[in-house]
Amino acid sequence: MKTLERPRTPAAGRSGGGEAGRPATRRPLWTARRRDQLAGYLFIAPQLIGSVLFVLIPLGLVVWYSFHEWNVLAGTFHSVGGDNYQKLLDDPKLPGVLKSTAYFSVGLVVLNLSLALALAVLLNQKLRGSVVFRTLFFSPVVVSLVAWTIVWGFLLQKNGGINAGLDLFGIEGPNWLRSEGTSMAAVIVVQVFKNVGLNMVLFLAALQGVPRELYEAATMDGAGRWLQFWKITMPMISPTVLLTSIITVVGSLQVFAQIAVLTQGGPNSSTTVLVYYLYQQAFKFHHFGYGATLSVLLFVIVLVLTVIQWQMRKKWVFHES
Template identity: 40%
Template sequence: MLFAIGISFTDWLLVDTPVWRGLAHYRTMRSDAAFHAALRNTLYYSAASVPLAIALSLGLALLLNRRWAGMSVFRTIFFVPSLVSGVAVVLVWGWLFNPRYGAVNGLLGSLGLPQPGWLSDPRWAMPTIILLGVWSVGGIVVVYLAGLQNVPTELYDAARIDGAGRWQMLRAITLPMVSPVTFFLMVMVTIGSLQVFAPVYVLTEGGPRNATLTLPLYIYQNAFRFQKYGYAAALTVVLIVIALALTLLQLALARRWVYYTGWSGR
């Protein structure tokens, strides 16, 4: 990080002596339309994918935590996709959502429904990338399962004796008891969402019309396509600052809703 900060104040081609530029790269960002698009898209992706991934993972974990016959098989089915190479998943996703021969549009066409250009239409490209991010939640589900299985069963037994229903137990017992897990996952998933790169690089390369251009991809383009290493370093610093700011914000808000045994932040 310190190296990136230092390079962000210079122009450097790796093989020559760095030339001091001061805050020039940071000033350039104010008028860089591509940077504005990348920043907006990155925050949009994070704001949409994180809540969806957390909510979906918790819902799946609650279902998989039930004591039904064959449940271990279903747990394995949900976890296996997270072991597949990220690039392989992206390629399969690209095939599914191909506007000409993809399975999704094939199904929509058979039902007489419109067939969007999922990755070629600026209106649909980023939502499609978000769906891909939300789909890969197997690892998050496993963490939630571990948290749910650590909730003392005595709490549920006492609640049933008092006449509490499932929704009441979910709200008063389950959610507070797994709130530390939720907080941990929110921080980690948020940081991960700010680093989204493979889906947009493989599927759209930031297009169409910068609709899926993200900060990590823009950093890559400036460093390895345009050889603007100083500007790429400055963009990296901005991304780190955003991640740090969001983490500190989550830490500050955690005291209002995260519950620990023997202590509640609320």
């Protein structure tokens, strides 16, 4: 006699949740989070690709070229090891070039930032015609650099417009661009007038963001304008001061067109800054390997100065620690 077997049932909980036989659900591949991540990558892709193609790769090639000697005219390209860096240390002209570069950078940064801040404070007042003056001081920024420099080159000649104006007062002006004592100062002034409007606008925007209540409270406590400027204005606009100082310092170390158009590095190499000296070595004397070495030196100088300014921000920039 056959016995009936009881049908077997799957153990409860084996399939999870007590539901037998239901297949596990798979997480969809195209989730909202991944769509957001893809959108973010697409937004930064143009900047990232541009940085790689036009910054990182050229920088790597410059470092590689600095260990080679490349003569385009002779069609030769060979490795020289560290000879270009030894030549850099032994170059008798390099100390004078670095001195001229420091002279130009310090003069430009001090005059540009000081004048821009003074103009911003003045034009931040409720004065008649302030909008006209803002436009007037900013307009050189949008003018072509070469055209601006050529015009100033005519004005600074021995018989140019500047000396003609001085002659009206019985003053005999020098040959501004051909005298060692005035050539660098003339180039600095031309560059300051060209870009002071940009920093002025940045300072003006920062000044307009300072709460008026702070000045009112300081006035009630008996603080004068000068004390208010140093205790309220400067701390509140210090982030903008940091930004403009970094931009101006980096720009001053990269000056080329003004030197090439106005003085060509003269007289007697008194206005030969590092970028113009690099240009002479690479494109006039066809020492491309040594020119690349000078480019590495310029990069190191810019990097060091930028890092120093960035680290110093913790001591004087408001809300930084």
